[in-house]
Amino acid sequence: MPVPHNFATPIRLSAKERVLSQIQRWIIDGTLRPGEKLVDSELAEALAVSRTPIREAFQLLEVQGLVAMHPGKETRVTSIEKDDILKMYPTLAALYALAAETAAERITPEQIEKLKVCNRQFAEAIESGNPYQAMEIDEQFHDIVIDASGNPYIASFSASLQIHIRRFKYVFLQQPVTGTPASVEDHDAIIAALEQRDASTAAAIMKQNLIRPMGELHALI
Structure with missing residues (x-):
């Protein structure tokens, strides 16, 4: 070994x-x-x-x-298979959507500002071609939403899933998939929905933000 x-x-x-x-x-x-x-x-x-x-x-x-x-x-x-991604991402998407829905009712102006700063950094990492940094910042963005939800169970279960998704990217692709401008736009729309206390829209866009990369990842493998 x-x-x-x-x-x-x-x-x-x-x-x-x-x-x-x-x-x-x-x-x-x-x-x-x-x-x-x-x-x-x-x-x-x-x-x-x-x-x-x-x-x-x-x-x-x-x-x-x-x-x-x-x-x-x-x-x-443990082994991992290509089709595992079709099981992991929908589960994480459901958790993140619930986090966004709950966060819409309780998010603070300070947390909104953190999301805006985080998304600007995310966009810069994408533009400069730093996939590892983009992946880390994307996770930070979602962590802020989870923290704003105030639900420790979402935090625990999503962290566990994120470990496996990160491993999947490294093992199958040898590097993280770089985010896209569409992901930045999703983040902007999530922030706007949270600012407006629009729980259903925030949840829907959050789910879309996870399901899209699932399809992209599966097609690349």
Whole structure:
């Protein structure tokens, strides 16, 4: 199992948190490929920890659906299939739409301003050809809406799904799909609907904003 040696480690984290964060990152970006066997002794040596935090991290990663453990046998990175995207995106779209609908009733002027700044940065990242940055800013935009909804369950479930969608992009495409001007326009329309407290329009456009890239991704693979 090839384990990278030139990686930046998070600071101020417990051994288990540091191990979990790093292995999760390697699975998402494809360093650890689908189906690959994970050897706890190799990972422990690479991350300068004992086997205990590695095994604890495996348990949490299994809950996230990123690894499959077979006690006494082996632990492997879970596989992903092309058509998984047709299951993940509609689910995330429903969660985001609910977040937008709820946020319309309670969003603050400060959060509206954050969305506007975020979308300007998103547009700049697209124009300058920075797909990784665009992907991160797009996620930040949706996180602001989720935060404005005040619903921690939406935050929890959407974060879990986003891990798998990000992994899907890296593994199948080797890079994130760059956003499009249509995505920027969707964001502008979402902001306008939220400013007007128009819950149904905000939810509808938010759903559209997720379903479109689903079709684009599926066609590219």
